[in-house]
Amino acid sequence: MSYWELFLIVAIAALIFEMFAPAMFFLSIAAAALITAIISLWYTNFHWLIVICSALSVIILLFIRPWMKKIMHEMPKSVDFHSEYIGKIVKATEEITNTGGAITVYEERWDARLANPESAPVPAGSEVRIVRNDSIVLYVEAV
Numbered sequence: 786m787s788y789w790e791l792f793l794i795v796a797i798a799a800l801i802f803e804m805f806a807p808a809m810f811f812l813s814i815a816a817a818a819l820i821t822a823i824i825s826l827w828y829t830n831f832h833w834l835i836v837i838c839s840a841l842s843v844i845i846l847l848f849i850r851p852w853m854k855k856i857m858h859e860m861p862k863s864v865d866f867h868s869e870y871i872g873k874i875v876k877a878t879e880e881i882t883n884t885g886g887a888i889t890v891y892e893e894r895w896d897a898r899l900a901n902p903e904s905a906p907v908p909a910g911s912e913v914r915i916v917r918n919d920s921i922v923l924y925v926e927a928v
Contacts, residue, residue, distance in 0.1 A: 787825070788822075788825040788829060788831060788834055789822045789823070789825040789826050790822075791822075792818045792819070792821045792822035792825055792834070792838065793818070793819070793822045795814070795815075795818040795838075796814075796815045796816075796818035796819040796822060797815075799811040799812070799814040799815035799818060800812070800815045803815065809850045809853055809854070810846065810850075813842050813845035813846040813849065813850060814842050816841070816845050816849075817838050817839075817841035817842040817844075817845055818838055818842075820838075820841055821834055821837050821838040821841065824837060870890055870915045870918065870923060871915055871916070871917065871918070872914065872915065873890065873914070873915050874912055874913070874914050874915075874928055875888050875889060875890050875912070875913060875915065875925075876888065876889060876910060876911070876912055876913075877897065877907050877908070877909050877910065877911050877912075877913050877925075878894065878909060879909050880906055880907065880908055880909050881897045881898065881899055881906060881907040881913065881925060882898075882899060882906045883898060883899050883902050884898070885898070886898065886899075886906075886907070888913060888915075888923060888925065890915075890923075895921070895922075895923050896921060896922045896923070897913070897922070897923050897924070897925050898922055898923075898924050898925070899924070899925065899926070900916040900917065900924040900925060900926045901926060904926065904927065905927075907925070907927050911927060911928075912927075912928040913925035913926060913927055913928060914926050914927075914928050
């Protein structure tokens with residue numbers, strides 16, 4: 786097995802680890818191993834290739850990772866894709882109670898519950914206002 790193949794395997798393994806633990810740590814190792822695999826096509830001293838790969842990992846980790854984290858933190862904070870539904874008035878497709886029901890939003894069926902547990906059940910076909918969400922369940926009140 787050539788050295789470039791070995792470092793390519795390390796790069797692929799590090800990318801797989803990064804998928805399971807997305808902290809950009811294994812990504813720096815993967816990038817360093819990929820660069821070292823390219824270098825190993827011309828330079829064949831294995832001990833120095835290990836040193837090069839280690840040094841590149843540290844350099845990428847210390848300089849590129851903070852830059853990437855800064856970019857990630859500048860992205861919009863709202864990842865709640867249901868927030869656009871809050872306040873929207875829609876029709877109940879099934880009777881809505883404290884324990885079940887359904888509404889249709891943009892031609893999609895969503896599970897719905899009453900926002901106020903003391904409210905009377907809302908019959909199918911009635912208009913309701915979306916008050917909040919909890920994961921994939923939207924909480925509504927009668928209009």
